[in-house]
Amino acid sequence: MPVIFNVEQFRRQFPFFAHNPDWVYLDNAATSQKPQLMLDVLQQFYLEQNSNIHRGAHLLADRATSRFEQARQQVAAFIQAATAANIVFTSGTTAALNQLAFGLMGTVLQPGDHILLTALEHHANIVSWQLHCQAHGVAIDVVPLTAERQLDLAAYQQLLKRSPKVVSFCHVSNVLGQVLPVQQMVTLAQQAGALTVIDGAQGISYQPVDVQQMDCDFYVFSGHKVYGPTGIGVLYGKTTALELLRPLLGGGEMIQKVAFSGSTFANLPQRLEAGTAAIAEAIALGEVLLWLSQQDRAGMQQHKAELTQYAHQQLAAIPQIELFTTASHNAGIITFGVHGEHPSDVATLLNEQCIALRSGQHCAMPLFESMALQGALRWSLAAYTTQQELDIAIKALTNALELLCPLP
Amino acid sequence: MPFTLTNTISTTAEALQQVQQELPVLAQQGHWQERYRRLMQLAKQLPVIPEEHRPNSALIEGCESRAWLMHYHDGASDQHYFLFESDARIVKALLAVLLCQINGISTEELKHTKLEQCLQRLHLTQHLSQSRARGMTAVIQRLKKIQTS
Numbered sequence: 094m095p096v097i098f099n100v101e102q103f104r105r106q107f108p109f110f111a112h113n114p115d116w117v118y119l120d121n122a123a124t125s126q127k128p129q130l131m132l133d134v135l136q137q138f139y140l141e142q143n144s145n146i147h148r149g150a151h152l153l154a155d156r157a158t159s160r161f162e163q164a165r166q167q168v169a170a171f172i173q174a175a176t177a178a179n180i181v182f183t184s185g186t187t188a189a190l191n192q193l194a195f196g197l198m199g200t201v202l203q204p205g206d207h208i209l210l211t212a213l214e215h216h217a218n219i220v221s222w223q224l225h226c227q228a229h230g231v232a233i234d235v236v237p238l239t240a241e242r243q244l245d246l247a248a249y250q251q252l253l254k255r256s257p258k259v260v261s262f263c264h265v266s267n268v269l270g271q272v273l274p275v276q277q278m279v280t281l282a283q284q285a286g287a288l289t290v291i292d293g294a295q296g297i298s299y300q301p302v303d304v305q306q307m308d309c310d311f312y313v314f315s316g317h318k319v320y321g322p323t324g325i326g327v328l329y330g331k332t333t334a335l336e337l338l339r340p341l342l343g344g345g346e347m348i349q350k351v352a353f354s355g356s357t358f359a360n361l362p363q364r365l366e367a368g369t370a371a372i373a374e375a376i377a378l379g380e381v382l383l384w385l386s387q388q389d390r391a392g393m394q395q396h397k398a399e400l401t402q403y404a405h406q407q408l409a410a411i412p413q414i415e416l417f418t419t420a421s422h423n424a425g426i427i428t429f430g431v432h433g434e435h436p437s438d439v440a441t442l443l444n445e446q447c448i449a450l451r452s453g454q455h456c457a458m459p460l461f462e463s464m465a466l467q468g469a470l471r472w473s474l475a476a477y478t479t480q481q482e483l484d485i486a487i488k489a490l491t492n493a494l495e496l497l498c499p500l501p
Numbered sequence: 502m503p504f505t506l507t508n509t510i511s512t513t514a515e516a517l518q519q520v521q522q523e524l525p526v527l528a529q530q531g532h533w534q535e536r537y538r539r540l541m542q543l544a545k546q547l548p549v550i551p552e553e554h555r556p557n558s559a560l561i562e563g564c565e566s567r568a569w570l571m572h573y574h575d576g577a578s579d580q581h582y583f584l585f586e587s588d589a590r591i592v593k594a595l596l597a598v599l600l601c602q603i604n605g606i607s608t609e610e611l612k613h614t615k616l617e618q619c620l621q622r623l624h625l626t627q628h629l630s631q632s633r634a635r636g637m638t639a640v641i642q643r644l645k646k647i648q649t650s
Contacts, residue, residue: 434590435566435588435589435590435592436565437565437566437588437589437591437592438566438589438590438591438592440565441589441591442537442591445533445537452565453565467566467567467588468565468566492534496534496537496538496541497541497590
């Protein structure tokens, strides 16, 4: 029986807030705060269980290995993957995307091929491809936005006619907050014969993800944006899709037999996990995801949607503010500018009032170029964000505007 | 009035002198809002450098906002002058706080200036030192190049 969502109760599980009572934390798209449970699991592992994995030399190693593999199962359960073998641990979304771009080059992608990205992508889902595409003679097409800053789905369908071999797009835009119609986009890409990659960095905390229902070939995300530790992330792939990947990293754990005449590789998923993994972090992520799945996810989503709506309403009432996001289909990201003022000035004055937010181009320079903007301010919410915090942030913003551009 | 280099250098120098005089008072100012208000008022006294007078080579990378720093040396009097501009008002004001400490000094003085110490003057408010000063380190790097050239 799931716990009914209660924001205060949920928030109390995050010790950061008790340690930083002066701060309003609205930078959750960058990283989320951590529940006590995560700290306990990390501490317990290092205090009582620390050992390397997959080296069955002793009982401690066996125990650590079984905890690590349990974490893999917990991750698989969280995103409804068919088996734990579909879960590859990486250091994060960026590492996963780099593995994909490298791993598909030459195996799936050949000179003259196309891949398709969208104008909403984070640098990680652009540069990782660029690094290899140019050298391999693979062209990158980009789905543009409409004048209303929505993904242009008609253009998407047109660009699919170029038969891209790979289509890679975000589940949720880290700048505009909008939730993409991933299901529909995957189906269309499949009809065009493309492999599908979903960058779930922002999507994973938004709503329960079912990768089998989405039917995407790959889904990647970071632990630290979903209440988990830094340094651990997930590359989910269908078995057939993972088989296509050439390993990016070589080393320990990923091999079967090594000789100077050549080496053979281990089975999946270990083949793609060279070197010692972030063991404690993986175990902690598994436990955090299990805990999260036991919360009232629908209630959390509803709470964030209400706050997103509230923030948009409050900001829209301030004449100097220009909103770049809308509250509909928004995962909890509010991006805005101040007429005639540089976002950096506004951010400085908000920082002075202990409001943690992001200003700048949010690792999405091409998107800002397409919007003809130098940058923007971003508030990103989490399920522990309260309306009171938004009120404090609005008041702080009003103070900042009073300093920068007093109304006549 | 059309932009002339000589005029702009001298108006900048005057404005920077005023900033320098006010700095001790500013640091004593109790309320953070008042410090910023005054800082921005002071920055308003600085001439705006038109875009065509901000060469690409003067652009400082590493700032969240764009900033330009131009350096001139008057050989006759052996004095170093700076002109600067930024998209962001607070950045421009902070540049003024930094540069008022070295504007108009001689080659010998510039060579012996400890630029990191000049940054201390920016610690006007509690949070400023940690955040905005980050962009200022790029400015310091640029000044060091001027120092050694």
